[in-house]
Amino acid sequence: NKRVLESAHAYRAARGPIDLLRRYPAVGNYHRTVGIVGASLIGRRVMELLRPFDLRVLVHDPYADPGELAALGGESCALDELLRRSDVVSLHAPALPQTHHLLDAAGLALMPDGATLVNTARGSLVDTVALTEELVAGRLHAVLDHTEPEVLPAGSPLYNLPNVLLTPHVAGSLGGELDRLAATAVEELERYALGLDFRYAVDRGRLAYSA
Known part of the structure; x- marks a missing residue:
């Protein structure tokens, strides 16, 4: 919420001092409101x-x-109240029929000017067309690790907007993290064979609304 990427680009372009307080008078997280969806x-x-x-x-x-x-x-x-009140909205809901386009044009319009949307969950939670309109207008900021479609078309303006951080699903497991997943699966099988409780048991009651 401190516009790190924007200030980094500005610093690189200026190659000299930048008046950060004048350029970004309203950044920072003190007494801000974060909305967690999911x-x-x-x-x-x-x-x-x-x-x-x-x-x-x-x-x-x-x-x-x-x-x-x-x-x-x-x-x-x-949800509507959360969107109205939050400076940052972070999505952590599953991809289910009832969460498809959970944030549509009407919902995005409720977010305050200058608010930031963070989606490290599922691209289908957000109406990409509506979000693109808001971002092109410069009214909102976004950190998007998931989009709909998963890889945006080459002509999408989101690739070049200064108010968008777009990453290729790096919030998922990569590299050595995959080794950890495999090791954890083996450990759970060993615990099962020994008659021990699972360390990371899945709650059967939550399966219907987890993804």
Whole structure:
């Protein structure tokens, strides 16, 4: 939320001093509001990571217990309210029929001017056409590790917009992280063979709304 990429590009272009306070008078996270859409395992981990900072955390998840969210430092609320109040909206919901284009043109229009959308979840959660219009207009900022389609057309303006950080699904497991996944799977099989409880058990009750 400090416009790091923009300031890096500006610094590279200027090759000299930049008046950051004048250029970015409203950046920073002090007393900002972060909206978490989807109290998944990752969504909850993000909430934990945000706890040391002076931030308000809003959460939208129709399956989550408000008391649990409050214990994690989050305030449960409706999606429209979250979008209206949040300076940063971070998506952690699964790809399900009921979450397709969860953020459509109407929802994106609720976000305050200058707000940032972070999607490290699933591209189908967001209406790409509507989001592109908002980003081209310069009203919003976005960090997108997932898009719909997964690889955008070569002519998409999102590749060149200064208010967009676009990455090729790097939030997924890569390199040595794949070795860790394999090792963890083997360890779980060993625990099963020994009659021990799984270390990373899957909650059968959550399968219907997990992806």
